[in-house]
Amino acid sequence: MIQLNYRDSRPIYEQVRDGLRQLLMSGAILPGEKLPSVRALASSLTINPNTIQRAYEALENEGYVYTQIGKGTFAAELSDVNLERRQELLVQFDQTASELLFLGTPAETLIQRLREMEEKRND
Amino acid sequence: MIQLNYRDSRPIYEQVRDGLRQLLMSGAILPGEKLPSVRALASSLTINPNTIQRAYEALENEGYVYTQIGKGTFAAELSDVNLERRQELLVQFDQTASELLFLGTPAETLIQRLREMEEKRND
Amino acid sequence: MIQLNYRDSRPIYEQVRDGLRQLLMSGAILPGEKLPSVRALASSLTINPNTIQRAYEALENEGYVYTQIGKGTFAAELSDVNLERRQELLVQFDQTASELLFLGTPAETLIQRLREMEEKRND
């Protein structure tokens, strides 16, 4: 379900957070659906529950999930995702794209990639 | 020359690395040109030379600069920049863009941003 | 009657408690009037009766309602509301206001807000 890479310099909770975000984006987990419990996911990834907890907390701050104490953690609606997160992504998009252009990547190459992603989403 | 932001959560050496990369990308430092010496830059930013050293090492690993022992550090040719770095950037581009699309950003918005960046580069 | 927000981090029983307090404050439930029975409210909100029970207990501790065994729960007179609750609110008022002032909010802004609330109450 989620791939952890212990050689990666990114902390584990960030890898979990990003992996879950990916699952939410891919539609593998739909809005309103329950995410695995902290303990369940921890044992399935054989890491400590506290680490999962941090990942869930981070996703909640971004607006991707909400939690009901005593009930569980659930996928939120798209519209609930933070404006902050959106802005963060735009900044990152600009930085990445401008370096790619600088390194000689033709803008058309990037544009085509975007169009492909869009198509895939509409499948 | 380089703006350090101590409130930024990124470590100083990453800020220096990114700042220098920016200078290289903007054309402020041209291929073949000598970068300031480790000590000079350290004292001008009033930080530890070791921190500058780490930044230079990172840029060398990316292929943005090369070092001639006893001579100094110099800006490399574009074509020398690592394929790894290019790959890394493409992956990041895809991840960022797909999340933006997922969050409802129209592909056209991103494409327009790309076109604007390209124009700016050709000024 | 009461809006539950499952994305709110507050526990359900606090949301019920605050919602009822709001109804009492707005005059929707007048002193002496009977509140809905625990079971009725529970089924109307489709939550567990225990949760409603906790909310009613909390309001009784604050002095906002009183319970007659076998009869039901009733809205109390204003004068019966706990001094403790009043004290608690004053402390919170001071803390909140002083931080707002510290952050540069002009006292006049806060005073105007107070005057507007007062007017609304007298409608």
Added chain:
Amino acid sequence: MIQLNYRDSRPIYEQVRDGLRQLLMSGAILPGEKLPSVRALASSLTINPNTIQRAYEALENEGYVYTQIGKGTFAAELSDVNLERRQELLVQFDQTASELLFLGTPAETLIQRLREMEEKRND
């Protein structure tokens, strides 16, 4: 320096966070000044460093402090405090004030309190 109350239902890290915020607001810690190290404060309050860490993290999210890894945690400028925090406070102000008014507290009483706080700040 900071008073912990183990009977309080608020978690310890929130009490630490609020206590520190108070110290920042009172001018006991000035912008740019270094806060005690995580370990130092932990041992002085005889609680776990992780708990202090959470408090510092929360204050950083609010914009009250910034941290330099390897250096320490420092008090930020007022202007860096989050808009979110400001809005949160306004909501709390309105809720508290309206309940106080409902309970019969004259608006003039609250206004006078505000004026006194303002005077104290200008000493």
Added chain:
DNA sequence: GTGGTCTAGACCACC
């Protein structure tokens, strides 16, 4: 020496 992350294990509040 500083903050950041992680584990193991525990207890609590909520539903």
Added chain:
DNA sequence: GTGGTCTAGACCACT
């Protein structure tokens, strides 16, 4: 059973 908090103790990255 679920998430939230806390402790004790450890290791790592950064300066």
